[in-house]
Amino acid sequence: MDSARIKKRLKKIVIRLVAGIGILLLLARLLPVNTDIAFAHVVEARDGTVLHAYLSKDRQWRMFTRLDEITPELRKAIVYKEDRHFYHHLGVNPLAVGRAFINNVFHLKRTSGASTITMQVARMLDPKQRSYFNKCLEMFCALQLELKYSKEEILQMYLNLVPYGSNIAGVKAASLLYFNKTPDHLSLAEITALSIIPNRPNSLVIGKDNDKIIQQRNKWLLRFKGDDLFPDGTINDALHEPLNAYRHSAPCAVPQFAIRVKGMYPTNLALRTTLDNKLQLKAEGIVTNYVNQLKLHNINNASVLIIDNKTHEVLAYIGSSDFGDKNNFGQVDGVKALRSPGSTLKPLLYGLCMDKGIITPRTMIADVPINIKGYSPENYDKNFHGNVTAEFALSHSLNIPAVKLLEDEGVSTFANVLGKAGFTSIAKSKNKIGLSLILGGCGVRLDEMTSLYSAFANDGVYFPLQYTLADSQQKRVQKDTTNKGITLLSQPANYMLTHILSELHRPDLPNAYDEAQGIPRIAWKTGTSYGRKDAWSIGYNKRYTIGVWLGNFSAAGVQELSGATTATPLLFQLFNAIDHKAANEWVEPPNSIGFRLVCTETGRIPNDNCTDQVMDYYIPGISSCQQCDHLTQTWISADEHYCYCTYCLPPNGYKTKLLPNIAPELAAYYKSMNIRFTERPPHNPACTHTLQGRGPIITSLTNGMTYIIENKAEQKLQLSCSVANDVKKVYWYINDRFYATADANQKLFFSADAAVLKISCSDDKGRNTNIEVKVKFM
Structure with missing residues (x-):
């Protein structure tokens, strides 16, 4: 040729x-080969422990096996048994195909399929009846897979698809459901036992045919030994290892948490969350035991959230103390449920007022009855305390000072800050809420509250909670570059707030003080909602923030339920368990905070008349520098019956005296409680000069309000006011017509006869106040 x-x-x-x-x-x-595999959703703890698993869309227990879960031992055993030349062919082994063809022709039937691991993957991806034509299609698909994927990825597909009987598919599902462990924790004996099941999934059932499985397992182990696949010692141990495996229930821990993250990441089938499995189990045990005791008092539900303050990761999540308690709605997720916060929002308000210079810890606030636009709040114990410091008011959770501060701060301003801190329900309804917001007149969630207090542990900077390790790592990178969080409070205000919340001389310290022994130093605040339906206690130190809610998901109130006596003992138990006797690392005073002496009577900068002084924190350039005026030099007559102003001061026959300058509302409170105090003499009645200063404060009626009168003959409206302590008489006018003269704190009643009423009140110093109300007759 x-x-x-x-x-x-x-x-x-x-x-x-x-x-x-x-x-x-x-x-x-x-x-193209369709490699879309219907996996089950799997929720994992941060260490890889499977917490909760769901069936896949095709009702299979098929869980995604990661490459790092395929150990060298697992890889060796599978490749040796199924396809020894796996790493040396392109999806089809020509020698095996030729040998299978000869054997099948010689025996006049199929005795060998010559299927490689890649061909098995192709068949499992698209199952078809066994025939020579379909075998050729498998070979073609195997070549396609080899061109597109690496050997490790193909092996991963095989281990994700391989059947193990019933509706169990994939080595991870088999490992969990038969051995209660992930594939990377299997022994050689367990790996070998699993490797032989796919060839006979119906005749070798783990838990039923364990003796037969051991025989087959040992046969393959001896083959491994003969080919020096594993060390002799390892194989000898495997040969003698018993097989105690059986079908376990699928993991179903932390159900509410699993439902939540599954909803947050619907396309992520293997969720590695931030949950610390050991800490979660410890917290669950404490909460379950605690609630079992509370059930004697008809308190049936509890929710807890634990946050890592440095990473903002959720470490423990307890939606309810007993998910299976259907009688008490145990399937409700209490971490997400909207509940009344009681007094737990007060710390943020106090911090914001410190940042505006309205208060410092020693600023005095009058805790006396008030009426603001028709709203008359009361304290939890129905008592009033007169003049108190801001730190006393917060640590004792007094309502009146908080409402006053919210009025100064502004409801909309406060609601906007809460919106920035992730309080979605408040952000949506901020135009509908009023002053009752600060006393629990709103809906909040435990995760919102706990993340807010975590901001206090981070110098007043808020970061959203992290639920998965992937998101947490991404946020950590962003934090190092651009994302610095949302600043809610300045460092000085946050430090003053934390200092107040960490004091132990307060009424919400549990009676069982032994529960506080050994716990790290923490700052905490309690809250109890109206009707005793919700008990809160939220605490933080440098490492953790823990939020505790107790109550009933049915919204039933319980007399024994309170934040101080019910929720705080559980908070202390949790801190004791997770951070027992830890180093008391605490917040250091920032350089931008200052210290100064203030008068104990007002909390203001003292003057020469202030003999009692105390040290106080303040924010230079921000905190008020108003000088104390609790005592003022006053000109009075020789008999001390009258006082004079500069207009009517006589040339002689008078004397000068230091007299207390008491606010009208405080003076009215003292008189109503029969508390003795030094009153200023009335002003010189012969003086015709109108004195400067604040006129009477009309406490009833309320300006701008509409009053409904159903029975004009019997229903009357009340008039009352607060005045300066030197005022003796007031004069009431209705629609510019004189109505009555009354003592300063006297209450009057009148019958309304017009739809619009102008109410005027003048004191005996000539100062006047007007309001306007509407009346609707039924």
């Missing part, structure tokens, strides 16, 4: 080969 013919024949072969390869590539592109 001449060279020309040879070249021509070779050319044809090359052309045909290229054409064949081209056709194959075209078919591979036109008919």
Whole structure:
């Protein structure tokens, strides 16, 4: 044969080969292998422990096996048993195909399929009846897989798809459901036992045919030994290892948490969350035991959230103390449920008022009856305390000072800050809420409250909670570059707030003080909602923030329920368990905070008349620098019956005396409680000069309000006011017509006869106040 013919024949072969390869590539592109696998949703703890698993869409227990879960031992055993030349062929083993063809022809039936691991993957991805044509399709699909994926990825697909009987598919599901552990924790004996099941999933059932499985397992272990696949000692141990495996229930821990993160990440099938499994189990045990005791008092539900303050990761999540308690709605997720916060929002308000210079810890606030636009709040114990410091008011959770501060701060301003801190329900309804917001007249969630207090542990900077490690790592990178969080409070205000909340001389310290022994130093605040339906206690130190809610998901109130006596003991138990006797690392005073002496009577900068002084924190350039005026030099007559102003001061016959300058509302409170105090003499009645200063404060009626009168003959409206302590008489006018003269704190009643009423009140110093109300007659 001449060279020309040879070249021509070779050319044809090359052309045909290229054409064949081209056709194959075209078919591979036109008919791609569908590698979409329906996996079950799996929720994992941060250490990889499977917490909760769900069935896949095709009702299989098929859990995604990560590459790092495929140990060298697992890889060796599977490859040796199923396809020893896996790493050396392109999806089809020609020698195995030839051997299978000869055997099948010789025996006149199929005795060997010559299926490689890749071909098995192709068959499991698209199951078909066994035939020579379908076998050819498998080979073609195997070549497609080899061109597109690496060997490790193909092996991963195999381990994710391989059947283990019933509705269990994939090595991870089999490992969990039969051995109660993930694949990377399997022993060699367990790996080998699992490797033989897929060939006979119906006749070798773990838990039922364990003796047969041991025989087959040991046969393969001896083959491993003969080929030096594993050390002899390891194989000998595996040969003697018993098989105590059986079908376990699928993991179903932290159900509310699992439902939540599954909803947050619906496309992520293997969720590695931030949950610390050991800490979670410890917290669950404490909460369950605690609630079992409370059930004697008809308190049936509890929710707890634990946060890592440095990473903002959720470490423990207890939606309810007993998910299976259907009688008490145990399936409700209390971490997400909207509940009344009681007094737990007060710390943020006090911090914001410190940042505006309205208060410092020693600023005095009058805790006396008030009426603000028709709203008359009361304290929890129905008592009033007169003048108190801001730190006393917060640590004793007094309501009147908080309402006053919210009026100064502004409800909308406060609601906007809460919106920035993730309080979604308040942000949506901020135009509908009023001053009752600060006393629990709103809906909040435990996760919102706990993340707010975590901001206090981070110098007043708020960060959203992290639920998965992937998000947490991403946020950590962003924090190092651009994301610095949302500043709610300045460092000085946050430090003053934390200092107040960490004091132990307060009424919400549990009676069982032993529960506080050994716990790290913490700052905490309690809250009890109206009707005793919700008990809160939220605490933080440098490492953790823990939020505790107790109550009934049915919204039934319980007399024994309170934040101080019910929720705080549980908070202390949790801190004791997770951070027992830890180093008392605490917040250091920032350089931007200042210290100064203030008068104990007002909390203001003292003057020469202030003999009692105390040290106080303040924010330079922000905190008020108003000088104390609790005592003022007053001109009075020689008999001390009258006082004078500069307008009516006589040339002689008077004397000067230091007299207390008491606010009208405080003076009215002292008189109503029969508390003795030094009153200023009335102003000189002969003086015709109208004195400067604040006029009477009309406490009833309320300006701008509409009053409904159903029975005009019997229903009357009340008039009352607060005045300065030197005022003795007030004069009431209705629609500019004189109505009556009354003592300063006397209450009057009148019958309304018009739809619009102008109410005027003048004191005996000539100062006047007007309001306007509407009356609707039914």
